[in-house]
Structure formats: structure tokens, C-alpha cells
Amino acid sequence: MPITDWPAGERPREKLLNLGASALSEAELLAIFLRVGLPGKSAVDLARDLLAHFGSLAALFAAPRPAFAAVPGMGDAKFAQLQAVLEMARRTLKEELHQASALDSPDAVRGYLGLLLRHRDIEVFVALFLDTSHRVIACEELSHGSLSETRVYPRELARRALAHNAAAVIVAHNHPSGRADASEADRLLTRQLVQTLSLIDVRLLDHFLVAGPQVESFAERGWM
Numbered sequence: 001m002p003i004t005d006w007p008a009g010e011r012p013r014e015k016l017l018n019l020g021a022s023a024l025s026e027a028e029l030l031a032i033f034l035r036v037g038l039p040g041k042s043a044v045d046l047a048r049d050l051l052a053h054f055g056s057l058a059a060l061f062a063a064p065r066p067a068f069a070a071v072p073g074m075g076d077a078k079f080a081q082l083q084a085v086l087e088m089a090r091r092t093l094k095e096e097l098h099q100a101s102a103l104d105s106p107d108a109v110r111g112y113l114g115l116l117l118r119h120r121d122i123e124v125f126v127a128l129f130l131d132t133s134h135r136v137i138a139c140e141e142l143s144h145g146s147l148s149e150t151r152v153y154p155r156e157l158a159r160r161a162l163a164h165n166a167a168a169v170i171v172a173h174n175h176p177s178g179r180a181d182a183s184e185a186d187r188l189l190t191r192q193l194v195q196t197l198s199l200i201d202v203r204l205l206d207h208f209l210v211a212g213p214q215v216e217s218f219a220e221r222g223w224m
Contacts, residue, residue: 003031003042012044026057033085038073046073058213061086062119090115097128097136109170110208110215117174117210125152125173129166130205137164152189154196161202169197172208180211187223194224 003011009018012028021029030047037043053071054060060068061082068079093112109128116139117124123145129137140160143152152173161169171193173186190207197204207218218224 003037003044027051030057030060033082034073034078050074056213058118086115094136094139099135101134110217113172113208114210114213114215117172118212118215120174121176123173123176125171127157127160128170128172129161129164130168130170131165132167134168134205137166152193154189154192157193158196158200158202161197162200166202168203168205169193170205170208172210174210178212180209180214180216182209182216182218182221182223187218190218190224 009015012024012031015028016024016032024032027044027047030050031037031043034043034046037046041049050060050071051057054063065076065079068082069075090112093108093115096108097112113126116126124141125143125145126139126141128139131137142156142160145151157169157171171190186207186209190204193207194204204224205219207224209216209218
């Protein structure tokens with residue numbers, strides 16, 4: 001049965017308009033993006049097939065272009081649309097961080113760093129430089145590594161903090177393996193960053209680890 005023949009309260013678009021986006025399942029949200037299904041399949045059926053094929057919504061978003069376009073009903077046009085949605089989400093969260101205190105918007109910080117790092121296939125280390133009101137001045141990728149590690153120099157982070165006249169810093173890196181536990185090397189580096197930044201009167205507010213859908217806070221976990 002096509003979605004247009006469903007009861008109005010069960011159609012994804014009408015459900016979103018009446019109840020809000022949070023009331024929809026992942027398949028229903030994806031169906032609104034897809035708009036149409038395939039012969040014999042509604043957009044919701046196709047969305048469920050996509051989620052089953054890739055394993056999760058995050059994995060679907062991270063799928064490379066050839067793998068995405070190879071799925072029946074998908075293609076370069078849909079891939080471009082999906083990437084545009086992701087980039088708009090990144091830019092929206094980044095703008096929010098520029099306008100409000102990072103400490104007052106922890107969900108925006110987590111969301112932005114997750115969108116920025118979770119789909120990278122190598123380890124990347126980034127820093128958010130904050131002013132005295134903890135608004136974001138700049139975000140920089142300071143190093144790129146391999147599948148399992150990246151090298152960061154505390155003095156380079158300090159140099160960039162001084163260049164931005166930053167009062168505080170939030171750093172983050174990803175684990176492409178999806179392993180959410182910080183290694184001893186990660187924790188040691190964090191302590192070194194705290195010590196180095198303190199010499200120039202800059203605070204390291206937190207270190208986030210992005211592993212698949214998880215975004216772990218070193219401060220909250222007591223790893224700093």
C-alpha cells in the first residue's frame with residue numbers, strides 16, 4: 001500500500017508536522033528524505049531496507065559514494081542530497097557554538113564534533129578555540145594519522161591557542177575502529193595538554209572521543 005493511502009496519523013510527513021521530528025523512527029525520518037519508494041515498496045520499506053543493509057543510520061551516512069549509489073533506488077543525486085543534509089547540520093551546530101557559550105551548549109558541542117569526526121576513516125585530532133565567554137573562535141584540525149593513531153604535539157596546540165588569543169580549548173579525536181574506550185596514551189596526552197596550556201594561562205575544558213555514534217567526554221569520565 002503506498003504511503004498516500006495510509007491513515008493520515010501514520011504518514012511520516014504528517015506525523016512529523018503534528019508531533020515533531022523526535023516522534024519518528026529512523027526509518028520514518030529517512031523515508032521523508034527519500035520521498036518515494038520503489039515498485040512494490042513504500043519509502044518507509046525502502047528506508048528499512050537501507051538501514052538493514054548498512055547496519056545503522058550512522059553507517060548509512062558514512063557510506064562511500066560507490067556503496068551508496070549501488071543500492072537499488074539510490075544514486076549520485078540521492079548521495080549528493082544526503083551529503084548536503086549532513087553539511088547543513090554541521091554548519092548549523094557550528095554557528096550555534098559561535099553564538100553561545102560552549103559550556104551552556106554541551107549537546108551542540110557533542111553534536112558538532114560527532115558530525116565532524118565520526119565518518120572519518122583515519123584518526124583526526126581537532127581543537128575548538130574559545131574566547132573568555134567560551135564562544136568558539138575557531139575550529140582547526142591539528143593532525144591526521146592512521147587507522148589507529150594520530151600524533152599531537154602539546155606545543156603546537158599552545159601555539160595555535162596563542163595565535164587565536166584563546167582563553168580555553170576543547171579538543172577531540174576519533175577512533176575509526178568504533179572503540180569508545182580511551183587508551184592510556186590518550187589519557188597521558190590529555191594530561192600533557194592540560195599542563196602545557198596552563199603555562200600560558202589557557203584552560204583545557206574537555207577532550208572528546210568520537211567512536212561511531214558515541215561521543216565520550218574525558219571530563220565526565222574522570223579521564224583528565
